[in-house]
Amino acid sequence: MAKNLVIVESPAKAKTIERFLGSDFTVKSSFGHVRDLSKKQLGVDIEKGFKPNYIVSDDKKKVIADLKKSAKGAETVWLATDEDREGEAISWHLFETLKLNEEQTKRIVFHEITKTAIQEAIKTPRSIDLNLVDAQQARRVLDRLVGFELSPVLWRKVKPALSAGRVQSVAVRLIVEREEEIKNFKITPFYRVSALFEINENGKITELKAELPSRFKSKEQAVAFLNKCIGAEYTVSKIEKKPAEKKPAPPFTTSTLQQEASRKLGFSVSKTMLIAQQLYESGKITYMRTDSVNLSNLALGMAKKEIIDNFGEDYYQFRQYKTSAKGAQEAHEAIRPTYIDKQEISGTADQKKLYNLIWKRTVASQMSNARLEKTTVTIDISKKANTLIDISKTKEKFVAKGEVLLFDGFLKLYLESLDDEDQEEKSGVLPPLTIGQKLPLIKMEAVERFTQPPIRYNEATLVKKLEELGIGRPSTYAPIISTIQKREYVTKEDRPGQERNYQVIELKNDAIKESVKKEKTGQIKGKLVPTDIGIIVNRFLIQHFDNIMDYNFTAKVEKEFDEIAMGRKVWNEMIREFYGPFHERVENTIKTSEKFSGAKLLGQEPETGKNVFVKIGRFGPMVQIGDTESEEKPRFAALKKGQTMESITLQDALDLFKFPRNVGTYEGGELTVAIGRFGPYVRHQNKFYSLGKNDDPLTIDETRAIEIIEEKRKKDREKIIKTFEENKEVQVLNGRWGPYISIGKKNYKIPKGTEPKSLTLEDCLKIAAEGDKKPAKSRRRK
């Protein structure tokens, strides 16, 4: 047994550190937090000063047992978890759970994983910072109190199994409010005028495009302007040249990596994290959950050498970046390649792509600025002198913009992409021009454009916004996105968009011509859109808990956590101050508020005059005919997929009550069409067959219904690979993940290398017996 035990959070980190320390040291990992508040109840004893009830979870019992054993045999235990609030708490929980004593335990931190840094850390140990631990306890307890008191209010007042929390509820609010902005946005048309001039460059003919900076509000104004330009003359009146510089972006943090991987590679936030984890575990990049843009001296040196060797001294510029993110805790470095001299790695295509992105961003961040020259040319419009009518210049002037790259600098490697979807046209090099030069007009165009509503968030831009607000942490960005979708507060949507007409008015050879063109508008891909539930829960929470829903709530409590960390505040007193008024609101809301269904009256049923509502029910959005207070029981129907409370019409709602529909008979059994929990279906002899995407349950007929049944039967026949006469329960089937064995209600995997067709009944039973021996996996729902 080694004399020293070092404990860090992550096994990959443990492996690296072990290499730097001698044989006197064993390095083990805690796998993150080892204890948490009991999940069963509130986990906090409010009466006893909010005393937390910490429990070692089942999946951590083995880790703790193992660490306990190692600690027992060690002379000194070095707690080397991260330097931030959570890291300090992990060390403290380890100290408590492993029942360490102070003489035996040392707390160390290092800022980079190098031999010198680690040896330095060992030389300068400290003790656990209990103030910092208390700040974490306050954070943890506050989140638990908010989450576990607010969620049950939703269960009672809105719908069961909903959830609310400091982070997720605000994330949903952002998406709901963006949708409202879009809904309230008035799309107004305007006209943009551009001109194309002919340039004769020593006999070589080229074109110059120029724009009118001012826009016209109406077609009449645009036409009037073009009319004014009939027979006009165009003269270069001003040429302005200005130098400009571009700076590289700082190295990646978790949030910026997620954003760039989304823009440049089309990765979802979770995919980025999965691949980054693989790169980290194989030692190719530094830690991927970080909010720091800092590079270690080692990395800076490697980058410098890489740049000078490959591009020369001119391309190198030392830079130190400062983190600007709110609430950043900077326990790690920025995300960078472990070995910057490795431009390429082996691995999967996705790993290579993400690594390459990280490599470029890291190296570019230490490169020189790009230098450009921006040119702005002003072109006057004037009537020809011989018309005698008007020789004055118009007040409108055309402007042509150009850009010349004088020195590429970091652009040689990398340019950060923008979020905006329709970016401005890139301006290129302008032809040589002189003041006073006359430019012959090829044509002029006034094109109808439209003001753009705000753009919906996608996963990555939501992360960006949350980070700006200081909400969530690098380790939670990806889980937040999945939580709000799992709770069905928001969905990720693709929409094809619609066609829109726009007017084009052209002036060419002194004649004006009008035409109408078509363009696509409103198409979205991977955008986050709120559901009815999301909208209603958000409305309810803002009405009753505006303080928690405040975008600055996290920032405010973070300030107090900082006070606790500095020893200026006592953690449970801070919690008490918060909890008093908060809990009162909870009680008050439960007592006084009505059930919150977001009910909306759509109209009356024509035959009976009964009210038709759309509202949130126990199972989601539904339509109701008749009042709940009336003697007669109201009738209910769930909304179909794609229908929303926002947009449903009275007729749509009434249509939902036309089910079940009898559409005919087949093989002596009735064919009924209805809409269930999983969408529209045909029911036949107690079996259910889902309707196709393009089938309308309102109009589907007998022929099509039979077709659907036969299609499904065919598929089922193909599903069966093998059955056994002796034991009908045992089947070899073809499933979504390939062949498998089904026995009664249980399913078993077929071992690799086994041909499913060749399996005998004995083989199947043997595989099943093997499978049953393995501990049953805790089955997660959904």
Added chain:
DNA sequence: CAGTGAGCGAGCTTCCGCTTGACTT
């Protein structure tokens, strides 16, 4: 997996932040 929804009441759901497996029907 598939006809739910009022009301009664049992018993269930839920938070955020730190980490990696085990293994799918």
